[in-house]
Amino acid sequence: MIEDGLEHERDYVAGLYARLDELREDAERQLVAIRAQGGSGGTHQSRTERDTFARLYEDRIAQLRDVNERLAFGRIQFADDDDDDDSTKYIGRIGLRDEDQKPILLDWRVPQASAFYQATAATPLGARARRHLISQGRTVVRIEDEVFDSELLAEGNGHQGEGALLAALSAERTGRMTDIVATIQAEQDRIIRSEMNGILVVQGGPGTGKTAVALHRAAYLLYSHRKRLRGSGVLIVGPSASFLNYIESVLPSLGETGVVLASVGRLFPDVTATEHDVPAVAAIKGRSGMADLVSKAVRSRQRAPQHPVPMIVNGDTVMLDPATVERAIAKARDTRKPHNEARVTFVKSALSELARQYAEQLRAQGNAIDDSDLAMLREDLRTADDVRIALNTAWLPLTPQKLVQDLFARPQWLAELTPNWSDDQRALLHRERSAPFTVEDVPLLDEAAEYLGEYDAVDAARKREEKAQHKRDIENAEAAIENMQVGGMVDAASLAANFAETAGRSTTSERAAGDRSWTYGHVVVDEAQELSPMQWRLLLRRCPMRSFTIVGDIAQASAATAAPSWRQALRPLLGRNPADDRWRLEELTVNYRTPSQIAEAAEQFAISHGLPVTPSRSVRSTPWPVASAPDVVSAVRQDRAISTVGTLAVIAPPSMLTDVYSALRDAFEGEVVYGSESLLEPIVVISPQDAKGLEFDSVVVVDPTGIVEGLPRGSAALYVAMTRATQRLTLVGDLPMPAGMQPALF
Numbered sequence: 001m002i003e004d005g006l007e008h009e010r011d012y013v014a015g016l017y018a019r020l021d022e023l024r025e026d027a028e029r030q031l032v033a034i035r036a037q038g039g040s041g042g043t044h045q046s047r048t049e050r051d052t053f054a055r056l057y058e059d060r061i062a063q064l065r066d067v068n069e070r071l072a073f074g075r076i077q078f079a080d081d082d083d084d085d086d087s088t089k090y091i092g093r094i095g096l097r098d099e100d101q102k103p104i105l106l107d108w109r110v111p112q113a114s115a116f117y118q119a120t121a122a123t124p125l126g127a128r129a130r131r132h133l134i135s136q137g138r139t140v141v142r143i144e145d146e147v148f149d150s151e152l153l154a155e156g157n158g159h160q161g162e163g164a165l166l167a168a169l170s171a172e173r174t175g176r177m178t179d180i181v182a183t184i185q186a187e188q189d190r191i192i193r194s195e196m197n198g199i200l201v202v203q204g205g206p207g208t209g210k211t212a213v214a215l216h217r218a219a220y221l222l223y224s225h226r227k228r229l230r231g232s233g234v235l236i237v238g239p240s241a242s243f244l245n246y247i248e249s250v251l252p253s254l255g256e257t258g259v260v261l262a263s264v265g266r267l268f269p270d271v272t273a274t275e276h277d278v279p280a281v282a283a284i285k286g287r288s289g290m291a292d293l294v295s296k297a298v299r300s301r302q303r304a305p306q307h308p309v310p311m312i313v314n315g316d317t318v319m320l321d322p323a324t325v326e327r328a329i330a331k332a333r334d335t336r337k338p339h340n341e342a343r344v345t346f347v348k349s350a351l352s353e354l355a356r357q358y359a360e361q362l363r364a365q366g367n368a369i370d371d372s373d374l375a376m377l378r379e380d381l382r383t384a385d386d387v388r389i390a391l392n393t394a395w396l397p398l399t400p401q402k403l404v405q406d407l408f409a410r411p412q413w414l415a416e417l418t419p420n421w422s423d424d425q426r427a428l429l430h431r432e433r434s435a436p437f438t439v440e441d442v443p444l445l446d447e448a449a450e451y452l453g454e455y456d457a458v459d460a461a462r463k464r465e466e467k468a469q470h471k472r473d474i475e476n477a478e479a480a481i482e483n484m485q486v487g488g489m490v491d492a493a494s495l496a497a498n499f500a501e502t503a504g505r506s507t508t509s510e511r512a513a514g515d516r517s518w519t520y521g522h523v524v525v526d527e528a529q530e531l532s533p534m535q536w537r538l539l540l541r542r543c544p545m546r547s548f549t550i551v552g553d554i555a556q557a558s559a560a561t562a563a564p565s566w567r568q569a570l571r572p573l574l575g576r577n578p579a580d581d582r583w584r585l586e587e588l589t590v591n592y593r594t595p596s597q598i599a600e601a602a603e604q605f606a607i608s609h610g611l612p613v614t615p616s617r618s619v620r621s622t623p624w625p626v627a628s629a630p631d632v633v634s635a636v637r638q639d640r641a642i643s644t645v646g647t648l649a650v651i652a653p654p655s656m657l658t659d660v661y662s663a664l665r666d667a668f669e670g671e672v673v674y675g676s677e678s679l680l681e682p683i684v685v686i687s688p689q690d691a692k693g694l695e696f697d698s699v700v701v702v703d704p705t706g707i708v709e710g711l712p713r714g715s716a717a718l719y720v721a722m723t724r725a726t727q728r729l730t731l732v733g734d735l736p737m738p739a740g741m742q743p744a745l746f
């Protein structure tokens, strides 16, 4: 009943904590008991089972400890029952049952909990009222009620848990994103719970919660499809390492750790690319035509000599005829295997033919050679240096790294492969072999790996063995569940993951991150508007089932290769068959980050520059109009005179960053950091590109005109910079507006 007050909730929540403690103590006792069976006795199988269950209890204890804060944050009352206890459900970070196995707290992800997030007065979904519980430590300090009564269909702006939401949004920022599980809004919840299959695109303006929704969706899917995803994993792709640092604690706070977080520069194992190419180069490397170029490059490494090649074998000269090589190449290509794997066929076929030819030659010299000698001759040929060199020249085993390095370092070769390109285009790609790989090279490496296949037979065998081991782990896990009679407590895939960890083997996520042929159960892509066709091709290979959550904002796109619409961006993901052209688009329209006065100024600027803005409505405003200042040091002083609490970002054109940093370092010693490596310092100096996806209490934008004119898609870059603030924005310099338009700022 809604008249139940604060006292009632305090008691109820205290009861939940008591149960939580009890369950934890139980698990601790079980752990002690399992360890007591310890020693090295029993069969290997029973020891592994024991260790695995000990681990399960340890994980359970850790999980129960982790939810100490905000264990329960909501309550929903359904109208259909006769006011008995069952009509009231409490919602929390995990589910709890009492001793009689009656649910006393629902995990936020179970279907019944969705009414807590989605019910409104207009569509109450069978609910009568919703209550938010706001706690400090273990104590409920405030409650907030909403009644879904048609007579109370008052105005209000439709946000649920307004007080709790506003408190969360106004809290100072720490440089780390936090979870929003207690205040997820209805439009967000629908997206979070949307079905897993297929391609879901979430478009929304800055601050509309796209990142938050994407991460909560990952947690939701891992919970609801644990069986499928635990073995295959979920990949979350973000624009940069600093962005991933910013979001990395959200999923663990929701109890999920089995995901792979990767920036686009780290999607190829063993390569860490952080630098971007200049826009003109990035534009070429991102085009889907690069896939053909890489494929042609690989094929061009399979070539017959122009003239017969003399080779010394056992003191005899054997001629390698171009036609022999051509036939061996054709046979190898017929296998349709990648280059390095097809090479086995090439070598075998060339050696067989050469052995026959050599036998003929020896016979002609009067030697008695019969078919049983052929194997020996083949071996003589195989070990002869000249033969090895000649066959390698015709079909060299290659790593993706070497192929890509050579392609850019050998202008002559690139020219042969690109007869229709201009010299200028080719010149853009030229670089030294030793130059580090860029973010834009990563999809090229991956494409090359696709055509080349495994370079290292040992590596390939290791991967095969890991896959077989994984299968055995699952079978063992199924047997263990049966033996220990714990069906329902844990699924086989989770237990298998624990087996692997207990035995010191890598976990699903570690194996997935290190294996480019791994296919994930689901892929989440953030800031997806920036991706090039080549990057999309790579991501499709990571999830051929095409189960994707793609979030971004076309208006914020600043990469040279970014597409002007989602339909165009997704082309590489969609099949050729029009029936495959299926993807769902959802829009988010409420800005949770930027106060209205800043959002309006930014939107007005963006629209006047022709950006395809998705209009959004800010949840709140702050008392500070967009300010201006004559220089960066006074801008920061001015802002800090208002408040020094929280984080402040100074966003400047890349060419000015070092000067801006030195000026600020002199004025605010010990408080300023350069770049987005550490977002935890009070003042951070960064470029608009690095600010993507991040947020700060205050933002100072230096030289807006310089950003617009000096960067490719500069107006999008300035739009991003202006929309990073949760409280205050100061501009150092004028906002460039088209002729005849005035900025509506102050």
Ligand SMILES: Nc1ncnc2c1ncn2[C@@H]1O[C@H](COP(=O)(O)OP(=O)(O)OP(=O)(O)O)[C@@H](O)[C@H]1O
Residues within 6 Å of the ligand: 165, 168, 169, 177, 178, 180, 183, 184, 185, 188, 204, 205, 206, 207, 208, 209, 210, 211, 212, 213, 552, 553, 556, 592, 593, 692, 693, 694, 695, 723
């Ligand atoms: N329902 C919510 N409850 C509390 N905070 C929320 C909610 N939704 C979003 N937020 C907060 O709003 C801010 C903006 O969210 P987020 O970074 O996910 O937006 P975005 O759409 O990804 O923005 P951008 O496109 O600018 O990167 C974050 O601080 C996030 O925690």
